[in-house]
Amino acid sequence: MTDAETKKALETEESQEILPLILEIMPGHAAEGLIDIYEPGSYEGRTLRKLCERTLSKKKWSIEEQLIIEDITRQLQGGKLLCSGHEIEGTALEYAVTEQTEAGEKYLYVPIRAIKPQEGGIWQ
Amino acid sequence: MLQLVQSDLELVVKSGFLYLPLLYDPDIAREIQYKPPPGGSTERLIEVAGKHFIKSVSIQSILTNMEEIDNDYYGQLQRECLRKFPMSPTLEGISTDSKLMTLLLKVMPYFVRKNKGFARKRLHDEELLDFLGDRIDIPQSFREQADKYLDSKPLLQRLNDLERLEQKVEALHDGLISVEILGRWLHKSLEVQIVDKEIARLKKRLRDRELLTEAQRNHFCTLMYIAEKGALEIDGFGFYRLGSGDDYLVYKRTGEYILKDYYARSYLFPDCRVGVPTMRPFKPMVLEPYKHPFLQGYTSRQEICMKEFKPPDEFTADNIIRLLEEGINALLYGYDARRRNGYHSLDPTRHYIKTIEFEDYRINSDELHEV
Numbered sequence: 034m035t036d037a038e039t040k041k042a043l044e045t046e047e048s049q050e051i052l053p054l055i056l057e058i059m060p061g062h063a064a065e066g067l068i069d070i071y072e073p074g075s076y077e078g079r080t081l082r083k084l085c086e087r088t089l090s091k092k093k094w095s096i097e098e099q100l101i102i103e104d105i106t107r108q109l110q111g112g113k114l115l116c117s118g119h120e121i122e123g124t125a126l127e128y129a130v131t132e133q134t135e136a137g138e139k140y141l142y143v144p145i146r147a148i149k150p151q152e153g154g155i156w157q
Numbered sequence: 158m159l160q161l162v163q164s165d166l167e168l169v170v171k172s173g174f175l176y177l178p179l180l181y182d183p184d185i186a187r188e189i190q191y192k193p194p195p196g197g198s199t200e201r202l203i204e205v206a207g208k209h210f211i212k213s214v215s216i217q218s219i220l221t222n223m224e225e226i227d228n229d230y231y232g233q234l235q236r237e238c239l240r241k242f243p244m245s246p247t248l249e250g251i252s253t254d255s256k257l258m259t260l261l262l263k264v265m266p267y268f269v270r271k272n273k274g275f276a277r278k279r280l281h282d283e284e285l286l287d288f289l290g291d292r293i294d295i296p297q298s299f300r301e302q303a304d305k306y307l308d309s310k311p312l313l314q315r316l317n318d319l320e321r322l323e324q325k326v327e328a329l330h331d332g333l334i335s336v337e338i339l340g341r342w343l344h345k346s347l348e349v350q351i352v353d354k355e356i357a358r359l360k361k362r363l364r365d366r367e368l369l370t371e372a373q374r375n376h377f378c379t380l381m382y383i384a385e386k387g388a389l390e391i392d393g394f395g396f397y398r399l400g401s402g403d404d405y406l407v408y409k410r411t412g413e414y415i416l417k418d419y420y421a422r423s424y425l426f427p428d429c430r431v432g433v434p435t436m437r438p439f440k441p442m443v444l445e446p447y448k449h450p451f452l453q454g455y456t457s458r459q460e461i462c463m464k465e466f467k468p469p470d471e472f473t474a475d476n477i478i479r480l481l482e483e484g485i486n487a488l489l490y491g492y493d494a495r496r497r498n499g500y501h502s503l504d505p506t507r508h509y510i511k512t513i514e515f516e517d518y519r520i521n522s523d524e525l526h527e528v
Contacts, residue, residue: 055275061482062409064270064392065277097279118414118489134274151483152464153451153491154498 054125054141055132056088058114060104061148067094067101071125081121081128085114085145105147112149121145166336169203169210170329173217175339176203176210205333216329220346231347238351256403256435256472257384260396261289263474268394268409268481286376292391295382303378309366316359324349399434408432408444409481411488415525416450418503419494423525424518431461431484433477439468441484448513450492450499455513462500463487 051073059066069088116128129141169176201212224231387398393410408430430444452459469476501513
Protein backbone atom coordinates (compact mmCIF):
# COMPACT_ATOMS: atom_id res chain seq x y z
CA MET A 34 0.00 0.00 0.00
CA THR A 35 2.90 2.34 0.51
CA ASP A 36 3.57 2.51 -3.22
CA ALA A 37 -0.02 2.55 -4.22
CA GLU A 38 -1.58 5.52 -5.86
CA THR A 39 -4.34 6.89 -3.70
CA LYS A 40 -7.25 9.02 -4.75
CA LYS A 41 -10.45 9.93 -3.04
CA ALA A 42 -12.81 7.30 -4.37
CA LEU A 43 -15.88 9.44 -4.52
CA GLU A 44 -14.16 12.03 -6.69
CA THR A 45 -13.04 9.59 -9.35
CA GLU A 46 -14.50 7.39 -11.99
CA GLU A 47 -13.38 4.31 -10.04
CA SER A 48 -16.20 4.88 -7.58
CA GLN A 49 -18.54 3.84 -10.33
CA GLU A 50 -16.62 0.58 -10.82
CA ILE A 51 -17.29 -2.45 -8.71
CA LEU A 52 -14.26 -2.84 -6.48
CA PRO A 53 -13.56 -4.90 -3.39
CA LEU A 54 -13.38 -3.02 -0.12
CA ILE A 55 -10.42 -3.44 2.20
CA LEU A 56 -11.12 -2.46 5.78
CA GLU A 57 -8.17 -2.02 8.15
CA ILE A 58 -8.88 -1.48 11.86
CA MET A 59 -5.76 -0.36 13.72
CA PRO A 60 -5.45 -0.36 17.52
CA GLY A 61 -4.37 3.05 18.82
CA HIS A 62 -1.54 4.48 16.77
CA ALA A 63 -0.25 1.14 15.56
CA ALA A 64 1.01 1.11 12.00
CA GLU A 65 -0.70 -2.15 11.12
CA GLY A 66 -4.16 -3.40 11.94
CA LEU A 67 -6.68 -6.06 11.23
CA ILE A 68 -7.40 -6.44 7.51
CA ASP A 69 -10.78 -7.60 6.25
CA ILE A 70 -11.83 -7.86 2.64
CA TYR A 71 -15.41 -7.29 1.51
CA GLU A 72 -16.24 -8.43 -1.98
CA PRO A 73 -18.38 -6.19 -4.21
CA GLY A 74 -22.00 -6.54 -3.27
CA SER A 75 -21.26 -7.37 0.37
CA TYR A 76 -20.66 -3.87 1.70
CA GLU A 77 -22.93 -1.52 -0.25
CA GLY A 78 -25.86 -0.24 1.74
CA ARG A 79 -24.24 -1.05 5.09
CA THR A 80 -22.88 1.57 7.43
CA LEU A 81 -19.16 1.60 8.13
CA ARG A 82 -19.87 0.96 11.79
CA LYS A 83 -21.84 -2.18 10.93
CA LEU A 84 -18.97 -3.41 8.76
CA CYS A 85 -16.49 -2.83 11.60
CA GLU A 86 -18.70 -4.68 14.08
CA ARG A 87 -19.03 -7.54 11.62
CA THR A 88 -15.27 -7.70 11.12
CA LEU A 89 -14.52 -7.66 14.84
CA SER A 90 -17.07 -10.37 15.58
CA LYS A 91 -15.68 -12.84 13.01
CA LYS A 92 -14.00 -15.95 14.40
CA LYS A 93 -11.73 -16.91 11.50
CA TRP A 94 -8.64 -15.03 12.61
CA SER A 95 -5.09 -16.33 12.98
CA ILE A 96 -3.21 -16.05 16.29
CA GLU A 97 -1.45 -12.87 15.11
CA GLU A 98 -4.77 -11.35 14.09
CA GLN A 99 -6.38 -12.37 17.38
CA LEU A 100 -3.67 -10.43 19.21
CA ILE A 101 -4.55 -7.35 17.14
CA ILE A 102 -8.25 -7.84 18.01
CA GLU A 103 -7.32 -8.00 21.71
CA ASP A 104 -5.48 -4.71 21.28
CA ILE A 105 -8.44 -3.15 19.48
CA THR A 106 -10.85 -4.39 22.18
CA ARG A 107 -8.63 -2.86 24.86
CA GLN A 108 -8.64 0.49 23.07
CA LEU A 109 -12.41 0.35 22.59
CA GLN A 110 -13.05 0.06 26.33
CA GLY A 111 -14.14 3.67 26.63
CA GLY A 112 -12.75 4.37 23.17
CA LYS A 113 -14.08 5.07 19.68
CA LEU A 114 -13.62 4.00 16.08
CA LEU A 115 -12.27 6.92 14.11
CA CYS A 116 -11.62 7.48 10.42
CA SER A 117 -9.78 10.57 9.16
CA GLY A 118 -9.89 11.91 12.72
CA HIS A 119 -13.70 11.69 13.00
CA GLU A 120 -16.01 9.20 14.63
CA ILE A 121 -17.30 6.85 11.95
CA GLU A 122 -20.78 7.43 10.60
CA GLY A 123 -22.26 6.87 7.16
CA THR A 124 -21.16 4.36 4.57
CA ALA A 125 -17.73 2.97 3.82
CA LEU A 126 -17.69 4.64 0.41
CA GLU A 127 -17.74 8.07 2.06
CA TYR A 128 -14.34 7.33 3.58
CA ALA A 129 -12.80 5.05 0.96
CA VAL A 130 -9.79 5.90 -1.17
CA THR A 131 -8.84 3.97 -4.29
CA GLU A 132 -5.54 2.14 -4.18
CA GLN A 133 -3.96 -0.56 -6.23
CA THR A 134 -1.79 -3.55 -5.50
CA GLU A 135 1.69 -3.97 -6.96
CA ALA A 136 0.05 -6.17 -9.58
CA GLY A 137 -2.18 -3.26 -10.58
CA GLU A 138 -5.46 -4.54 -9.11
CA LYS A 139 -7.61 -1.72 -7.82
CA TYR A 140 -9.49 -1.76 -4.52
CA LEU A 141 -11.17 0.61 -2.10
CA TYR A 142 -9.36 1.13 1.19
CA VAL A 143 -10.76 2.41 4.50
CA PRO A 144 -8.30 2.83 7.40
CA ILE A 145 -9.95 3.01 10.83
CA ARG A 146 -8.39 3.56 14.21
CA ALA A 147 -9.64 2.29 17.57
CA ILE A 148 -8.69 5.15 19.87
CA LYS A 149 -9.03 5.39 23.62
CA PRO A 150 -9.20 9.16 24.09
CA GLN A 151 -6.97 10.70 26.74
CA GLU A 152 -8.58 13.78 28.12
CA GLY A 153 -6.20 16.59 28.81
CA GLY A 154 -6.34 19.77 30.73
CA ILE A 155 -6.30 18.85 34.38
CA TRP A 156 -2.86 18.97 35.84
CA GLN A 157 -1.89 16.42 38.49
CA MET B 158 31.21 -12.26 56.64
CA LEU B 159 32.90 -8.98 55.77
CA GLN B 160 32.44 -7.76 59.32
CA LEU B 161 34.32 -10.81 60.44
CA VAL B 162 37.13 -10.19 57.96
CA GLN B 163 37.47 -6.65 59.23
CA SER B 164 37.92 -7.77 62.86
CA ASP B 165 41.17 -8.74 64.59
CA LEU B 166 40.14 -12.29 65.43
CA GLU B 167 42.30 -15.35 64.97
CA LEU B 168 40.69 -18.25 63.13
CA VAL B 169 41.56 -21.81 62.26
CA VAL B 170 41.54 -23.44 58.83
CA LYS B 171 41.05 -27.18 58.77
CA SER B 172 40.15 -29.48 55.86
CA GLY B 173 38.75 -26.59 53.81
CA PHE B 174 36.54 -25.30 56.61
CA LEU B 175 36.79 -22.17 58.68
CA TYR B 176 36.66 -22.59 62.45
CA LEU B 177 35.63 -19.63 64.58
CA PRO B 178 36.76 -19.02 68.19
CA LEU B 179 34.24 -20.31 70.67
CA LEU B 180 32.89 -17.97 73.27
CA TYR B 181 33.70 -19.38 76.66
CA ASP B 182 31.24 -19.41 79.55
CA PRO B 183 30.21 -22.09 82.11
CA ASP B 184 27.41 -23.49 79.92
CA ILE B 185 29.69 -23.90 76.92
CA ALA B 186 32.39 -25.41 79.16
CA ARG B 187 29.90 -28.10 80.24
CA GLU B 188 28.94 -28.82 76.61
CA ILE B 189 32.58 -29.16 75.60
CA GLN B 190 33.00 -32.02 78.04
CA TYR B 191 30.57 -34.06 75.91
CA LYS B 192 32.40 -33.42 72.62
CA PRO B 193 32.69 -36.34 70.16
CA PRO B 194 36.02 -38.18 69.80
CA PRO B 195 38.64 -36.21 67.74
CA GLY B 196 39.20 -37.21 64.12
CA GLY B 197 35.54 -38.13 63.49
CA SER B 198 33.75 -36.84 60.43
CA THR B 199 31.43 -34.83 62.65
CA GLU B 200 34.27 -33.02 64.34
CA ARG B 201 32.70 -29.67 65.00
CA LEU B 202 34.82 -28.57 67.90
CA ILE B 203 38.61 -28.45 67.90
CA GLU B 204 41.25 -27.23 70.31
CA VAL B 205 44.28 -25.32 68.99
CA ALA B 206 46.87 -23.68 71.24
CA GLY B 207 44.60 -24.15 74.27
CA LYS B 208 41.63 -22.37 72.63
CA HIS B 209 38.42 -23.91 71.39
CA PHE B 210 37.13 -23.31 67.85
CA ILE B 211 33.78 -24.27 66.30
CA LYS B 212 33.29 -25.37 62.72
CA SER B 213 31.54 -22.77 60.50
CA VAL B 214 31.48 -22.44 56.70
CA SER B 215 33.34 -24.04 53.83
CA ILE B 216 35.93 -21.65 52.41
CA GLN B 217 35.17 -22.81 48.87
CA SER B 218 31.48 -22.03 49.32
CA ILE B 219 32.38 -18.47 50.32
CA LEU B 220 34.37 -18.08 47.10
CA THR B 221 31.71 -19.68 44.92
CA ASN B 222 28.84 -17.67 46.37
CA MET B 223 30.47 -14.33 47.03
CA GLU B 224 28.52 -12.74 44.13
CA GLU B 225 25.27 -13.55 45.98
CA ILE B 226 26.64 -12.96 49.50
CA ASP B 227 27.84 -9.43 48.78
CA ASN B 228 26.92 -8.28 45.29
CA ASP B 229 28.28 -4.73 45.72
CA TYR B 230 31.68 -5.90 46.92
CA TYR B 231 31.90 -8.52 44.17
CA GLY B 232 30.84 -6.01 41.49
CA GLN B 233 33.45 -3.51 42.66
CA LEU B 234 36.14 -6.17 42.64
CA GLN B 235 35.06 -7.30 39.16
CA ARG B 236 35.25 -3.77 37.77
CA GLU B 237 38.68 -3.20 39.32
CA CYS B 238 39.95 -6.52 38.08
CA LEU B 239 38.75 -6.16 34.46
CA ARG B 240 39.43 -2.45 34.12
CA LYS B 241 42.75 -3.20 32.45
CA PHE B 242 40.92 -5.01 29.64
CA PRO B 243 38.06 -2.72 28.57
CA MET B 244 35.38 -3.78 26.09
CA SER B 245 34.06 -1.52 23.35
CA PRO B 246 31.07 0.49 24.72
CA THR B 247 29.28 -0.04 21.40
CA LEU B 248 29.35 -3.79 21.82
CA GLU B 249 28.02 -3.51 25.36
CA GLY B 250 25.28 -1.16 24.12
CA ILE B 251 23.79 -3.88 21.93
CA SER B 252 23.52 -6.56 24.57
CA THR B 253 20.16 -8.30 24.38
CA ASP B 254 18.81 -6.81 27.60
CA SER B 255 19.65 -3.18 26.72
CA LYS B 256 16.95 -0.54 26.37
CA LEU B 257 18.09 0.00 22.80
CA MET B 258 17.16 -3.59 21.92
CA THR B 259 13.77 -3.19 23.61
CA LEU B 260 13.08 -0.08 21.55
CA LEU B 261 14.17 -1.71 18.30
CA LEU B 262 12.53 -5.11 18.72
CA LYS B 263 9.50 -4.39 20.90
CA VAL B 264 8.44 -0.74 20.56
CA MET B 265 9.36 0.17 16.98
CA PRO B 266 7.46 -2.76 15.36
CA TYR B 267 4.21 -1.41 16.80
CA PHE B 268 4.54 1.99 15.14
CA VAL B 269 6.14 1.01 11.83
CA ARG B 270 4.54 -0.74 8.87
CA LYS B 271 6.57 -3.87 8.23
CA ASN B 272 4.42 -6.13 6.09
CA LYS B 273 3.83 -5.69 2.40
CA GLY B 274 0.31 -5.96 1.12
CA PHE B 275 -2.39 -7.34 3.41
CA ALA B 276 -0.41 -9.96 5.30
CA ARG B 277 -0.25 -9.28 9.03
CA LYS B 278 2.54 -11.51 10.15
CA ARG B 279 4.38 -10.85 13.39
CA LEU B 280 8.06 -10.66 12.53
CA HIS B 281 10.78 -12.51 14.43
CA ASP B 282 13.80 -10.62 15.72
CA GLU B 283 15.91 -11.70 12.73
CA GLU B 284 13.24 -10.54 10.29
CA LEU B 285 12.96 -7.23 12.11
CA LEU B 286 16.71 -6.76 11.85
CA ASP B 287 16.51 -7.53 8.12
CA PHE B 288 13.76 -4.92 7.84
CA LEU B 289 15.87 -2.37 9.72
CA GLY B 290 18.90 -3.12 7.55
CA ASP B 291 16.81 -2.43 4.44
CA ARG B 292 15.47 0.84 5.80
CA ILE B 293 18.73 2.45 6.89
CA ASP B 294 21.70 3.36 4.79
CA ILE B 295 24.85 2.07 6.44
CA PRO B 296 28.04 3.63 5.05
CA GLN B 297 30.62 1.26 3.59
CA SER B 298 33.26 2.58 5.99
CA PHE B 299 31.08 1.47 8.87
CA ARG B 300 30.62 -2.00 7.39
CA GLU B 301 34.40 -2.32 7.29
CA GLN B 302 34.57 -1.20 10.91
CA ALA B 303 31.98 -3.82 11.87
CA ASP B 304 33.97 -6.47 10.02
CA LYS B 305 36.97 -5.57 12.14
CA TYR B 306 34.97 -6.31 15.28
CA LEU B 307 33.75 -9.53 13.79
CA ASP B 308 37.18 -10.77 12.78
CA SER B 309 37.60 -11.66 16.46
CA LYS B 310 41.01 -10.03 16.84
CA PRO B 311 40.00 -7.69 19.68
CA LEU B 312 38.40 -10.58 21.56
CA LEU B 313 41.43 -12.78 20.96
CA GLN B 314 43.71 -10.00 22.18
CA ARG B 315 41.66 -9.62 25.34
CA LEU B 316 41.67 -13.37 25.86
CA ASN B 317 45.43 -13.56 25.41
CA ASP B 318 45.97 -10.70 27.86
CA LEU B 319 43.83 -12.42 30.47
CA GLU B 320 45.41 -15.83 29.96
CA ARG B 321 48.86 -14.30 30.26
CA LEU B 322 48.05 -13.33 33.83
CA GLU B 323 48.11 -17.04 34.79
CA GLN B 324 47.12 -16.25 38.32
CA LYS B 325 47.24 -19.04 40.87
CA VAL B 326 46.53 -18.99 44.57
CA GLU B 327 47.92 -21.57 46.94
CA ALA B 328 45.39 -23.41 49.04
CA LEU B 329 45.22 -22.38 52.68
CA HIS B 330 47.22 -24.58 55.05
CA ASP B 331 45.49 -26.06 58.04
CA GLY B 332 46.12 -24.19 61.28
CA LEU B 333 45.73 -20.79 62.85
CA ILE B 334 45.28 -17.83 60.53
CA SER B 335 44.72 -14.16 61.23
CA VAL B 336 41.63 -12.50 59.80
CA GLU B 337 43.78 -10.04 57.88
CA ILE B 338 45.65 -12.80 56.04
CA LEU B 339 42.39 -14.65 55.36
CA GLY B 340 40.89 -11.45 53.91
CA ARG B 341 43.86 -10.97 51.55
CA TRP B 342 43.64 -14.62 50.47
CA LEU B 343 39.90 -14.32 49.73
CA HIS B 344 40.47 -11.14 47.73
CA LYS B 345 43.16 -12.76 45.60
CA SER B 346 41.14 -15.95 45.11
CA LEU B 347 38.12 -13.94 43.97
CA GLU B 348 40.28 -12.07 41.45
CA VAL B 349 41.44 -15.38 40.00
CA GLN B 350 37.84 -16.59 39.87
CA ILE B 351 36.68 -13.42 38.07
CA VAL B 352 39.44 -13.72 35.47
CA ASP B 353 38.65 -17.41 34.92
CA LYS B 354 34.97 -16.61 34.39
CA GLU B 355 35.83 -13.85 31.92
CA ILE B 356 38.14 -16.21 30.00
CA ALA B 357 35.35 -18.78 29.76
CA ARG B 358 32.90 -16.09 28.59
CA LEU B 359 35.29 -14.85 25.91
CA LYS B 360 35.98 -18.37 24.65
CA LYS B 361 32.24 -18.99 24.27
CA ARG B 362 31.82 -15.66 22.49
CA LEU B 363 34.63 -16.53 20.07
CA ARG B 364 33.05 -19.91 19.35
CA ASP B 365 29.67 -18.21 18.72
CA ARG B 366 31.31 -15.69 16.44
CA GLU B 367 32.87 -18.39 14.30
CA LEU B 368 29.39 -19.78 13.71
CA LEU B 369 27.89 -16.46 12.53
CA THR B 370 26.18 -16.66 9.16
CA GLU B 371 26.31 -13.89 6.58
CA ALA B 372 22.80 -12.76 7.62
CA GLN B 373 23.81 -12.60 11.29
CA ARG B 374 26.86 -10.56 10.36
CA ASN B 375 24.57 -8.09 8.60
CA HIS B 376 22.31 -7.94 11.66
CA PHE B 377 25.30 -7.28 13.87
CA CYS B 378 26.43 -4.50 11.55
CA THR B 379 22.94 -2.91 11.60
CA LEU B 380 22.74 -3.03 15.39
CA MET B 381 26.25 -1.71 15.79
CA TYR B 382 25.50 1.19 13.45
CA ILE B 383 22.34 2.17 15.35
CA ALA B 384 24.11 1.77 18.72
CA GLU B 385 27.00 3.93 17.55
CA LYS B 386 24.77 6.59 16.01
CA GLY B 387 22.41 6.53 19.00
CA ALA B 388 19.43 7.69 16.93
CA LEU B 389 16.94 6.38 14.41
CA GLU B 390 13.73 7.52 12.72
CA ILE B 391 11.49 5.37 10.54
CA ASP B 392 7.98 6.32 9.39
CA GLY B 393 7.57 9.00 12.06
CA PHE B 394 8.75 6.80 14.92
CA GLY B 395 12.21 7.46 16.32
CA PHE B 396 14.50 7.87 19.28
CA TYR B 397 17.77 9.49 20.20
CA ARG B 398 20.23 8.79 22.98
CA LEU B 399 20.35 10.90 26.13
CA GLY B 400 23.93 11.29 27.37
CA SER B 401 26.34 8.43 26.89
CA GLY B 402 24.48 5.57 28.59
CA ASP B 403 21.57 3.36 27.59
CA ASP B 404 18.77 5.93 27.94
CA TYR B 405 16.81 7.45 25.08
CA LEU B 406 14.07 9.86 24.21
CA VAL B 407 11.53 7.88 22.20
CA TYR B 408 9.08 9.77 20.01
CA LYS B 409 6.26 9.44 17.53
CA ARG B 410 5.25 12.17 15.11
CA THR B 411 1.62 13.28 15.20
CA GLY B 412 1.36 14.58 11.64
CA GLU B 413 -0.88 17.60 10.99
CA TYR B 414 -4.27 17.56 12.72
CA ILE B 415 -7.31 19.77 13.20
CA LEU B 416 -9.01 20.91 16.40
CA LYS B 417 -12.26 22.83 16.55
CA ASP B 418 -13.16 25.69 18.87
CA TYR B 419 -16.45 26.52 20.60
CA TYR B 420 -17.86 28.00 17.38
CA ALA B 421 -16.79 24.92 15.32
CA ARG B 422 -14.04 26.88 13.60
CA SER B 423 -11.08 24.77 12.56
CA TYR B 424 -7.45 25.16 13.62
CA LEU B 425 -4.73 23.31 11.75
CA PHE B 426 -1.94 22.20 14.11
CA PRO B 427 1.50 21.42 12.66
CA ASP B 428 3.25 18.07 13.06
CA CYS B 429 5.15 17.57 16.31
CA ARG B 430 7.02 14.79 18.07
CA VAL B 431 5.43 13.41 21.22
CA GLY B 432 8.26 11.89 23.24
CA VAL B 433 8.87 9.85 26.39
CA PRO B 434 12.21 9.25 28.12
CA THR B 435 13.27 5.68 28.92
CA MET B 436 13.94 6.72 32.52
CA ARG B 437 11.87 8.32 35.25
CA PRO B 438 9.81 10.43 35.21
CA PHE B 439 7.89 8.65 32.45
CA LYS B 440 5.79 11.59 31.25
CA PRO B 441 4.82 12.37 27.66
CA MET B 442 6.08 15.68 26.31
CA VAL B 443 6.29 17.57 23.04
CA LEU B 444 9.89 17.75 21.95
CA GLU B 445 9.93 20.86 19.79
CA PRO B 446 8.77 24.40 20.64
CA TYR B 447 5.01 24.00 20.31
CA LYS B 448 1.74 25.52 21.42
CA HIS B 449 -1.45 23.67 22.30
CA PRO B 450 -4.23 24.09 24.87
CA PHE B 451 -2.57 21.35 26.96
CA LEU B 452 0.90 22.90 26.95
CA GLN B 453 1.61 25.67 29.37
CA GLY B 454 3.98 27.76 27.26
CA TYR B 455 5.54 27.81 23.84
CA THR B 456 8.88 26.12 24.38
CA SER B 457 10.45 22.74 23.73
CA ARG B 458 10.08 19.61 25.92
CA GLN B 459 6.84 20.66 27.60
CA GLU B 460 4.93 18.00 29.49
CA ILE B 461 1.44 17.36 28.16
CA CYS B 462 -1.23 18.11 30.72
CA MET B 463 -3.47 15.04 31.00
CA LYS B 464 -6.42 14.13 33.20
CA GLU B 465 -5.96 11.29 35.69
CA PHE B 466 -2.57 10.50 34.29
CA LYS B 467 -0.49 8.14 36.41
CA PRO B 468 3.07 7.61 35.16
CA PRO B 469 4.34 4.02 35.29
CA ASP B 470 7.20 3.01 37.57
CA GLU B 471 9.35 1.03 35.20
CA PHE B 472 10.67 0.92 31.67
CA THR B 473 8.89 -1.69 29.55
CA ALA B 474 7.95 -1.72 25.87
CA ASP B 475 4.22 -1.76 26.73
CA ASN B 476 4.58 1.26 29.00
CA ILE B 477 6.45 3.26 26.37
CA ILE B 478 3.84 2.43 23.70
CA ARG B 479 1.01 3.36 26.07
CA LEU B 480 2.64 6.64 27.09
CA LEU B 481 3.26 7.71 23.49
CA GLU B 482 -0.32 6.88 22.57
CA GLU B 483 -1.75 8.70 25.58
CA GLY B 484 0.31 11.79 24.75
CA ILE B 485 -0.78 11.78 21.09
CA ASN B 486 -4.40 11.04 21.98
CA ALA B 487 -4.46 13.96 24.40
CA LEU B 488 -3.19 16.37 21.73
CA LEU B 489 -5.39 15.06 18.92
CA TYR B 490 -8.59 14.06 20.71
CA GLY B 491 -8.43 15.39 24.28
CA TYR B 492 -9.58 18.98 23.74
CA ASP B 493 -13.25 19.63 24.44
CA ALA B 494 -14.35 22.80 22.64
CA ARG B 495 -17.40 23.24 24.85
CA ARG B 496 -15.55 22.93 28.15
CA ARG B 497 -12.38 24.59 26.83
CA ASN B 498 -10.32 22.26 29.03
CA GLY B 499 -6.62 23.01 29.21
CA TYR B 500 -4.33 25.89 30.04
CA HIS B 501 -5.59 27.82 27.02
CA SER B 502 -8.75 28.14 24.99
CA LEU B 503 -8.61 27.95 21.20
CA ASP B 504 -11.04 30.87 20.90
CA PRO B 505 -10.44 33.90 23.10
CA THR B 506 -13.05 34.12 25.87
CA ARG B 507 -14.15 37.02 28.00
CA HIS B 508 -11.93 35.88 30.85
CA TYR B 509 -9.17 34.97 28.46
CA ILE B 510 -5.68 35.99 29.50
CA LYS B 511 -3.59 36.61 26.42
CA THR B 512 -0.67 34.26 26.79
CA ILE B 513 -0.88 31.75 23.97
CA GLU B 514 -2.98 32.48 20.87
CA PHE B 515 -4.04 30.12 18.12
CA GLU B 516 -5.41 32.59 15.58
CA ASP B 517 -2.51 31.86 13.22
CA TYR B 518 -3.63 28.20 13.07
CA ARG B 519 -7.19 29.10 12.01
CA ILE B 520 -8.21 27.81 8.60
CA ASN B 521 -11.31 28.54 6.55
CA SER B 522 -13.59 25.94 5.00
CA ASP B 523 -11.77 26.01 1.62
CA GLU B 524 -8.46 25.27 3.32
CA LEU B 525 -10.15 22.59 5.40
CA HIS B 526 -11.21 20.70 2.26
CA GLU B 527 -7.66 20.85 0.94
CA VAL B 528 -6.42 19.24 4.18
